[in-house]
Every structure is written in C-alpha cells, then in structure tokens.
Amino acid sequence: MKDIINAIEDASIKIKNLIETGDTGKSENENSTGDTQLKLDIASDQIIEDIFAKIPSIKQIVSEEQDSIIDLNEKGEYLIAYDPLDGSSLVDVNLSVGSIYGIYKGNFDAKSIIASVYVVFGPRVEMVVASDNCVKMYRLLSNEFKYIQDIKLNQKGKLNAPGSTQNCWAPYHKALIDDIFNDGYRLRYSGGMVPDLHQILLKGGGLFSYPGTSDRPKGKLRQLFEVFPFALTYEYAGGKAIDGLKNVLEVETTHIHDTTPCFFGSNEEINRVLKVYKENAE
Ligand code: AHM
Ligand code: MG
Numbered sequence: 001m002k003d004i005i006n007a008i009e010d011a012s013i014k015i016k017n018l019i020e021t022g023d024t025g026k027s028e029n030e031n032s033t034g035d036t037q038l039k040l041d042i043a044s045d046q047i048i049e050d051i052f053a054k055i056p057s058i059k060q061i062v063s064e065e066q067d068s069i070i071d072l073n074e075k076g077e078y079l080i081a082y083d084p085l086d087g088s089s090l091v092d093v094n095l096s097v098g099s100i101y102g103i104y105k106g107n108f109d110a111k112s113i114i115a116s117v118y119v120v121f122g123p124r125v126e127m128v129v130a131s132d133n134c135v136k137m138y139r140l141l142s143n144e145f146k147y148i149q150d151i152k153l154n155q156k157g158k159l160n161a162p163g164s165t166q167n168c169w170a171p172y173h174k175a176l177i178d179d180i181f182n183d184g185y186r187l188r189y190s191g192g193m194v195p196d197l198h199q200i201l202l203k204g205g206g207l208f209s210y211p212g213t214s215d216r217p218k219g220k221l222r223q224l225f226e227v228f229p230f231a232l233t234y235e236y237a238g239g240k241a242i243d244g245l246k247n248v249l250e251v252e253t254t255h256i257h258d259t260t261p262c263f264f265g266s267n268e269e270i271n272r273v274l275k276v277y278k279e280n281a282e
Contacts, residue, residue: 001103001115004058004078005129007051008101009145012119012127014047015085015099016140019121024092032067032257033222040091041065044084044099052080062108062256064225069108069256079104079112081224081256087192096122098194102229103131108256109224110249116229120198128198130233135201153239156268157205160185161196164220168213172280176273180207193221197230197264201237205266207273211244212261219261223253227262240270244277 022040029037045065052061052072059076062069064083080103087097103115115131125140128151135152138145162177169177181187185206190196193208200206210221221227231241231248241248241264251260263273 001057001078001131003055004080004103005117007055008099008117008119009127011048011051012099012121012125012145013140013143014051015044015119016121016125018043018047019085019091019097031065033064033259037065038085038088038091040088041085044088048082048084048099060108062224064222064257077105079106079108081108081229083222083225086194086226087190090190090192095190095192096120096195097192098198100194100226100229102224102232104224109253110228110231110251113228113232113249116232118194118198118229118233120194122195126198128201128233130229130236133236135233135237137202151201151237153201153234153237153266154204155266157200157203157207157266158185159188159200159203159206161187161189161200161206161208163189163193163208163210164213165215168215169211170213170280172276173209173211176276177209180269180272193226193230197233200265201233205239205269207263207265207269209263209273210261211263216259218259221259221262223251223258223260224256227251227260230264231262234264239264239266241265242270242274244273245281 027037058072060079062081083100099119101117104112106112119127127138137148139148160180234241
C-alpha cells in the first residue's frame with residue numbers, strides 16, 4: 001500500500017503544477033457520464049495512469065474520465081477507482097479542487113473498498129488517507145507530504161452543505177434542509193465535494209448532501225470514484241455516510257459509472273436525515 005500512497009503523492013505534485021499553469025479550456029470530448037471534459041481533466045487523468053502503470057501491486061484501475069477498466073498487472077493485489085480532478089470547472093475561478101482515490105480488493109464495489117485517499121488543491125495541498133480505521137492528514141511542505149494530524153468528527157457540527165438544484169428537491173428534503181438552517185447551521189457549499197467534505201471533517205462536523213432529485217433520481221455523484229471513498233473516510237473519522245435509508249457502503253454497483261444519492265456527516269445530522277427519509281419512503 002505504501003507504494004500506492006507514494007504514487008499518489010508523486011501524481012499530486014504533478015497535478016498541482018498542472019493546475020497552476022495548465023489551460024482551463026474545454027476539450028472536444030465527453031466522458032462516460034456525458035460531461036464535456038476539460039483539458040485539465042484529461043491531462044490529470046493521464047498523469048495518474050502513467051504513474052500507476054509502474055506499480056506492480058495494482059491489478060486494475062478505472063477513472064471517472066474513462067469508459068472502462070484498464071488491466072495493469074495480473075498478479076497485482078489492488079484495484080483503484082479515481083476521479084483525477086473533481087470540480088475541475090472551479091479552477092478557472094480559482095476555487096479549491098481535488099483528486100479522489102478508492103482502493104479496492106477483489107471487486108469494484110462498496111464491500112471491497114479497503115482504503116481511500118483524497119487530495120485537496122487549495123491555498124495549500126493536503127492529502128487525507130483513510131485506512132486501518134483511522135484518518136490521517138498530510139500537507140505538502142517543501143515538495144514532501146508531512147504528517148499533520150489525525151481527523152475525528154464530533155457527534156454534531158455546525159455546517160450544512162446542501163448539493164444539487166433546489167427546484168428539483170423533494171418537498172421533504174427541502175423541509176429537512178430548512179429545518180437544519182433554522183437550527184442555526186451555516187451554509188458552506190463551494191461546488192467542489194473535496195473541499196466541501198474536507199471543511200466539514202476539519203471543522204468537526206455537519207452535513208453534506210447530494211440527494212436524488214426529480215431530474216436525477218439516483219443523484220449525481222459516482223459510487224466508485226466519489227461516494228464510496230468519502231464514505232470510508234467519514235466512517236473511519238467517526239461519522240456516517242448514507243444513501244438516505246441505509247449505509248451507502250451497502251449500495252450495490254451494477255456499472256462502474258453508477259451514481260447514488262448520498263449524505264455525509266457527523267452522527268446527529270445523519271440520524272436526522274435517516275428519520276426524515278424513512279418517514280417519507282414509499
Ligand atoms: P465533477 O466530477 O464533474 O467535477 O462533478 C462533481 C461535483 C462535486 O465536486 C460537487 O459536489 C458537485 O459536482 C456539485 O454539483 P452541483 O453543482 O449540482 O451542486
Ligand atoms: Mg467528480
């Protein structure tokens with residue numbers, strides 16, 4: 001596993017340079033989800049693939065930016081699903097973005113995730129590794145990632161990050177979000193799930209939601225590349241991640257690009273979501 005973390009560190013230093021100097025324009029291509037790829041998406045995907053291709057312990061990789069799984073080493077132990085540059089459309093307005101990696105053993109599904117890593121590219125570059133039941137944060141200092149702290153969530157937080165388009169929310173979801181604000185929670189939503197979820201983790205707790213909506217009943221966020229890796233991080237930090245009705249790490253994957261509604265947070269906020277969603281389940 002150490003070789004994979006080292007590879008992610010190397011890729012992140014290259015991606016940091018790409019973000020600082022690269023062209024933020026659109027490419028001619030669409031990815032499997034139908035999003036127009038930015039040149040930055042394609043270039044960061046290539047950086048990661050080239051680096052992972054040299055690691056013998058990696059059996060297969062799959063990227064949010066690719067249509068299918070790439071076989072690397074028959075004898076490799078690990079499968080890695082990654083989103084090379086999540087929130088890439090925020091680079092041109094100079095907001096934070098991130099990379100997300102889910103490390104799986106056996107299959108690309110929730111039951112098989114064993115570790116996850118995300119990297120935030122903001123005013124500072126930070127890497128958060130969830131493995132062996134703990135969450136550790138590192139910071140890029142003089143071109144090396146140095147350990148800074150473990151991350152633990154409180155039982156309850158103060159931040160609310162409600163994703164997607166409000167006019168597509170179910171009425172009970174809107175009522176839930178309104179109630180949370182009426183209890184004094186502060187709005188914190190940048191449109192990049194990496195910095196938004198990182199903020200909730202570091203400020204002790206709160207709620208990030210990306211529900212199923214009238215236009216996207218299964219939400220927007222992708223299971224393998226985005227949701228399962230962060231679900232593991234939140235669980236290991238002492239919080240929870242659900243799809244509304246159950247632990248999101250019980251959601252079945254039928255296709256590598258499947259999406260799911262998702263809620264990440266500290267325990268009190270997640271229990272609140274569960275109560276409302278259970279009362280309103282058909
Ligand atoms: P991307 O992978 O195309 O960058 O999309 C994922 C991003 C997440 O980072 C973020 O939470 C979400 O899309 C924001 O979507 P919305 O603007 O619908 O709230
Ligand atoms: Mg993404």
